[in-house]
Amino acid sequence: MLVGLFLILLCCSDCLVLVSSLNDEGFVLLTLKQSISLDPDGAFSYWDSSNETPCSWNGVGCLNDIVVSVTIPKRNLYGFLPSSLGALSGLRHLNLRNNRLFGSLPFQLFSAQALQSLVLYGNSFSGFVPNGIGKLKYLQTLDLSQNLFNGSLPASIIQCSRLKTIDVSHNNFTGSLPHGFGTSFSYLEKLDLSFNTFDGSLPSDLGNLSSLQGTFDLSHNLFSGSIPSSLGNLPEKVYIDLSHNNLSGPIPQNGALMNRGPTAFIGNPGLCGSPLKSKCSSGTLSASSPSLLPFLPDDHSPGISGVYAEKTRGLSKSAVIAIVLGDVVGICLIGLLFSYCYSRACYPRTKDKMGHNSDKGKGRNECLCFRKDESESVSQNVEQYDLVPLDAQVGFDLDELLKASAFVIGKSGIGIVYKVVLEDGVTLAVRRLGEGGSQRFKEFQTEVEAIAKLRHSNLVTLRAYYWSVDEKLLIYEFIPNGNLATAIHGKPGTVSFTPLSWSARLKIMEGIAKGIVYLHEFSPKKYVHGDLKPNNILLTQNMEAKISDFGLARLANIAGGTPTLQSSRMASEKPLDPKQPKTVTSEIICSSSSNTGTCYQAPESLKVLKPSQKWDVYSYGMILLEMITGRFPLIQVSSSSEMDLVHWIQLCIEEQKPLSEVIDPHLIQDADKEEEFISILKIAMSCVHGSPERRPTMRHVSDAIERLSSSSSSSRN
Numbered sequence: 001m002l003v004g005l006f007l008i009l010l011c012c013s014d015c016l017v018l019v020s021s022l023n024d025e026g027f028v029l030l031t032l033k034q035s036i037s038l039d040p041d042g043a044f045s046y047w048d049s050s051n052e053t054p055c056s057w058n059g060v061g062c063l064n065d066i067v068v069s070v071t072i073p074k075r076n077l078y079g080f081l082p083s084s085l086g087a088l089s090g091l092r093h094l095n096l097r098n099n100r101l102f103g104s105l106p107f108q109l110f111s112a113q114a115l116q117s118l119v120l121y122g123n124s125f126s127g128f129v130p131n132g133i134g135k136l137k138y139l140q141t142l143d144l145s146q147n148l149f150n151g152s153l154p155a156s157i158i159q160c161s162r163l164k165t166i167d168v169s170h171n172n173f174t175g176s177l178p179h180g181f182g183t184s185f186s187y188l189e190k191l192d193l194s195f196n197t198f199d200g201s202l203p204s205d206l207g208n209l210s211s212l213q214g215t216f217d218l219s220h221n222l223f224s225g226s227i228p229s230s231l232g233n234l235p236e237k238v239y240i241d242l243s244h245n246n247l248s249g250p251i252p253q254n255g256a257l258m259n260r261g262p263t264a265f266i267g268n269p270g271l272c273g274s275p276l277k278s279k280c281s282s283g284t285l286s287a288s289s290p291s292l293l294p295f296l297p298d299d300h301s302p303g304i305s306g307v308y309a310e311k312t313r314g315l316s317k318s319a320v321i322a323i324v325l326g327d328v329v330g331i332c333l334i335g336l337l338f339s340y341c342y343s344r345a346c347y348p349r350t351k352d353k354m355g356h357n358s359d360k361g362k363g364r365n366e367c368l369c370f371r372k373d374e375s376e377s378v379s380q381n382v383e384q385y386d387l388v389p390l391d392a393q394v395g396f397d398l399d400e401l402l403k404a405s406a407f408v409i410g411k412s413g414i415g416i417v418y419k420v421v422l423e424d425g426v427t428l429a430v431r432r433l434g435e436g437g438s439q440r441f442k443e444f445q446t447e448v449e450a451i452a453k454l455r456h457s458n459l460v461t462l463r464a465y466y467w468s469v470d471e472k473l474l475i476y477e478f479i480p481n482g483n484l485a486t487a488i489h490g491k492p493g494t495v496s497f498t499p500l501s502w503s504a505r506l507k508i509m510e511g512i513a514k515g516i517v518y519l520h521e522f523s524p525k526k527y528v529h530g531d532l533k534p535n536n537i538l539l540t541q542n543m544e545a546k547i548s549d550f551g552l553a554r555l556a557n558i559a560g561g562t563p564t565l566q567s568s569r570m571a572s573e574k575p576l577d578p579k580q581p582k583t584v585t586s587e588i589i590c591s592s593s594s595n596t597g598t599c600y601q602a603p604e605s606l607k608v609l610k611p612s613q614k615w616d617v618y619s620y621g622m623i624l625l626e627m628i629t630g631r632f633p634l635i636q637v638s639s640s641s642e643m644d645l646v647h648w649i650q651l652c653i654e655e656q657k658p659l660s661e662v663i664d665p666h667l668i669q670d671a672d673k674e675e676e677f678i679s680i681l682k683i684a685m686s687c688v689h690g691s692p693e694r695r696p697t698m699r700h701v702s703d704a705i706e707r708l709s710s711s712s713s714s715s716r717n
């Protein structure tokens with residue numbers, strides 16, 4: 001018995017040694033494991049108390065054996081957050097997103113004053129956010145979105161002056177924003193307060209958030225009052241959303257608030273002015289416009305009340321009778337009008353033997369005057385659609401897309417384009433289209449799915465789309481190296497750039513040609529691009545050309561956008577430069593007064609509404625000329641005259657100017673490629689011929705470029 005007791009004591013002493021070998025931070029983390037009642041994915045299965053430190057545990061990161069991060073996302077954990085985590089003095093990152101955690105945030109958590117990121121979105125936390133959050137002087141990321149938090153934001157949050165991201169969307173927060181909210185966060189890049197019940201007026205100091213890069217979303221709250229004009233001071237590339245509040249008054253037209261689509265302001269019945277359809281009445285105009293204020297009477301003018309009294313002094317008995325009789329007659333006329341409309345338009349409609357509508361017989365009553373508009377009933381059925389993947393490799397959902405960091409990379413008449421970086425590092429390009437056209441979902445769906453089937457190495461891939469009444473999104477693969485316009489001319493505002501080599505230009509020319517040939521000959525609908533230009537030729541890291549925006553104008557039209565239509569182009573009314581060759585047979589559609597994009601459009605587009613493949617051939621020829629000359633499509637030949645690139649080349653040929661004066665100066669170093677330069681010029685000039693019938697097909701052009709590229713490659717080798 002004594003031997004057995006000794007063995008038991010020996011085992012227990014070994015156990016005590018093993019347990020006591022775990023350091024203090026390990027014991028703190030074990031309280032987190034104990035607070036989790038359900039761990040279906042085994043996130044804590046390797047959290048072993050026999051270790052000396054928790055640094056080897058799943059989800060735990062250490063620096064010099066000190067716990068600096070606890071990251072356990074998407075593991076279906078069910079439980080609460082223990083207050084003991086605040087004892088981790090070196091903790092910098094706590095990420096427990098997309099679990100099933102509940103309860104309140106323990107105020108002791110904010111004793112971990114080294115915290116730099118607190119990410120708890122996608123759980124069921126509730127209650128108030130403790131005022132102790134102000135202790136987190138190093139906090140940069142605060143994401144409490146998609147929980148059940150309530151109460152107002154603590155005033156102490158403005159002490160977290162290093163915050164770069166504040167996302168508390170989809171909660172039950174109430175009250176107004178803390179005083180000084182806009183002036184306290186000089187580093188803030190993203191602010192998302194959407195889908196709460198914040199109220200009060202928008203602080204004017206929000207315009208001081210000059211470091212914003214991605215999102216400024218205050219939508220779906222109860223903010224009231226006018227929109228401060230100071231919001232125009234926000235960076236122009238920021239995605240601003242003030243929709244679905246109780247805001248009122250005119251929308252300021254300055255800075256970042258200009259050129260915004262209506263989706264940024266819809267759902268505020270009191271708002272008026274551009275870009276909304278509701279115009280501002282004189283009573284809602286800003287008092288800062290003195291020219292619109294009524295003149296006040298001076299000392300020599302009769303008082304307003306006196307004038308009104310004179311006009312409303314007692315009415316005679318006959319006048320009162322006349323007014324009453326007039327009202328009765330008016331009511332009778334209105335009644336007769338409604339009765340006539342009903343009798344003419346609300347009747348049973350049937351089909352006669354020939355299949356035509358008949359006014360007689362039994363059938364479904366259909367009141368044309370008062371029936372509910374068909375588009376309205378359809379739009380009610382098409383209220384919301386989820387993200388629709390068009391690619392088998394799409395591994396993200398709408399929630400992840402909306403959570404991602406977004407940066408504006410382009411604006412046009414067909415919406416804004418964002419660079420979107422998902423949490424797992426996947427980068428996408430997202431284009432926002434118009435907010436109207438909800439009754440045309442089926443048409444949009446058919447068109448977008450047809451475009452998604454176009455797969456070629458020189459076409460940008462459409463990966464998914466999203467449709468709702470208020471939002472239409474097209475999600476593309478992201479092409480990282482900018483567009484061809486920037487590669488040729490450099491980025492606006494920068495002095496120096498790395499010019500394209502001749503071999504890179506040939507590679508790009510060949511890629512564009514192959515992409516257009518695919519659209520013209522191998523796509524199911526024999527697509528015509530119709531708007532080919534350097535801005536929508538994107539470049540990969542390996543300088544492969546990727547054509548974008550094909551089919552975009554039609555999609556924007558269906559979605560309710562306002563794309564620039566081909567038929568809206570106008571020829572320049574300026575007289576031709578006297579130096580231009582007399583043999584020119586085409587009309588000039590490119591001038592300083594026209595849209596730059598029209599410089600790439602074929603002359604016949606002024607007269608013919610429907611694009612043809614020969615339009616794309618002309619546009620491709622213009623791109624070749626721009627690439628080989630390094631010049632813009634519109635050339636300033638003197639202080640008072642300008643000439644488009646096609647006519648300038650023709651003039652150079654007539655005047656027999658040396659090739660060195662025609663090609664891009666950056667290509668002078670490739671003087672041994674003179675024959676190739678001339679070959680490309682010949683191909684380009686055949687593409688921009690004034691007569692569409694005399695232009696080659698893209699198949700012939702592509703074959704010629706491919707032969708030239710192969711010959712050039714073999715000569716280099």
